[in-house]
Each structure stands twice: as structure tokens, then as C-alpha cells.
Amino acid sequence: SAVISQKPSRDICQRGTSLTIQCQVDSQVTMMFWYRQQPGQSLTLIATANQGSEATYESGFVIDKFPISRPNLTFSTLTVSNMSPEDSSIYLCSVSGGTEAFFGQGTRLTVV
Amino acid sequence: DAKTTQPTSMDCAEGRAANLPCNHSTISGNEYVYWYRQIHSQGPQYIIHGLKNNETNEMASLIITEDRKSSTLILPHATLRDTAVYYCIVRANTGGFKTIFGAGTRLFVKA
Numbered sequence: 470s471a472v473i474s475q476k477p478s479r480d481i482c483q484r485g486t487s488l489t490i491q492c493q494v495d496s497q498v499t500m501m502f503w504y505r506q507q508p509g510q511s512l513t514l515i516a517t518a519n520q521g522s523e524a525t526y527e528s529g530f531v532i533d534k535f536p537i538s539r540p541n542l543t544f545s546t547l548t549v550s551n552m553s554p555e556d557s558s559i560y561l562c563s564v565s566g567g568t569e570a571f572f573g574q575g576t577r578l579t580v581v
Numbered sequence: 582d583a584k585t586t587q588p589t590s591m592d593c594a595e596g597r598a599a600n601l602p603c604n605h606s607t608i609s610g611n612e613y614v615y616w617y618r619q620i621h622s623q624g625p626q627y628i629i630h631g632l633k634n635n636e637t638n639e640m641a642s643l644i645i646t647e648d649r650k651s652s653t654l655i656l657p658h659a660t661l662r663d664t665a666v667y668y669c670i671v672r673a674n675t676g677g678f679k680t681i682f683g684a685g686t687r688l689f690v691k692a
Contacts, residue, residue, distance in 0.1 A: 473624075493585070502679065512625065512682040539603045561624055562681065568613075572624030 473573035492562030497542035502563040552580045590687040599656040603669030606650040618665040
């Protein structure tokens with residue numbers, strides 16, 4: 470299994486600012502995934518992050534809005550840039566381990 | 582797009598079995614059926630997965646039809662703590678597999 474820690478757990482931010490979310494895993498993993506969960510909705514995959522290469526973004530998500538870093542095999546960051554109230558969501562980090570996927574507890578972001 | 586269809590919501594009495602159905606008629610031969618659940622304000626939690634045989638673990642049982650076009654997750658003795666959104670997902674089991682979520686089923690376990 471994998472234990473994932475996300476920071477911060479929640480934040481309230483002003484529109485127009487940026488927030489960087491950190492994801493730390495207790496073991497080395499090849500791929501890390503970032504999800505967004507809007508209020509009352511299911512999880513939507515934002516991007517896949519491989520160590521040493523650029524992240525691969527899903528349709529509807531762009532690097533300028535959600536830049537991702539993956540400096541090593543246990544850590545990744547997701548930045549939500551130039552935030553608007555529509556970015557208010559829970560952002561979750563995930564890794565694949567063996568046959569399962571493991572998820573962090575998420576970062577609850579409120580943009581005011 | 583998600584490859585599964587689930588009821589939007591279901592109710593279950595505490596102590597009774599909860600049977601959650603899922604349709605996945607376009608499943609490929611190398612794709613597994615996975616079930617996750619998300620309890621309010623938490624990250625999704627793995628429950629069980631299977632390819633074509635029925636599977637059981639300490640949390641649940643998974644029944645997959647012979648043609649693999651549908652499956653049922655069974656929580657044998659539901660408790661109030663099983664109230665959650667349950668996601669049925671089909672996914673290959675090799676490489677850097679992505680987990681794509683559908684809308685899920687919101688299960689309410691009532692006393």
C-alpha cells in the first residue's frame with residue numbers, strides 16, 4: 470500500500486492568486502495523478518505526472534492553469550493559477566501501486 | 582467518458598446486504614472491474630477488483646456476470662459507516678493505468 474500526504478488540507482484564497490498543493494508519498498512511484506472534485510461531483514482527472522518529464526494533461530486542462538512539478542519519485546506539486554471562484558474544489562493526489570490506486574485526503578480549496 | 586453505468590442512489594437498512602449494480606457492456610478483454618468508495622470528505626478507498634471470477638475479501642464480494650457486461654458489489658452486512666458514494670470502474674491492470682471515475686452510486690444506510 471501507499472500512504473499519501475497532501476498539504477494544505479484546506480485553504481481559502483483570493484481570486485487572482487495562485488496556490489501550490491504538495492503531495493508526498495511514502496514510497497517511490499512511477500506515476501502520480503492529480504484530480505479535481507467540484508462540489509457534489511465525481512472526480513475528474515487533471516493530469517498524469519511522471520518523474521523527469523512533462524505532465525500529460527486531460528482534455529479541458531492546460532499547463533498554464535495547472536502547472537505540475539514532479540522532481541522525484543515520491544513528491545509532486547500542483548499549482549492552481551490565477552484562481553477564480555469556479556476553481557473552488559477538492560484537489561486530490563493519487564498513485565498507482567500494484568493493482569490498486571491510492572488517494573490522498575485531498576485539499577479543499579475555496580476561492581473568494 | 583466513463584465506461585460504466587450505475588444507479589444514482591440506493592437505500593439499505595442497517596444489517597442487511599447492500600447490492601450495488603454496475604453495467605459495463607463495452608468492457609474489453611484485458612480490463613478489470615474495480616470498486617472504490619468515497620466517504621464524505623475523504624479520498625476514495627479501494628474495495629475490491631476482479632477480472633471474470635467472483636471475488637471476496639474482508640470488505641465485500643464482487644459478482645461478475647459470465648459475459649462480463651455487468652457486475653454487483655455486495656456489502657454483506659451494511660452499517661451506518663458504509664454510507665458513501667460507490668464507484669464502479671473498468672480499467673486495464675498494466676502499465677500506468679489511469680483511474681477514470683463515473684458518477685457513482687450514493688448509498689444511504691439507514692438505521
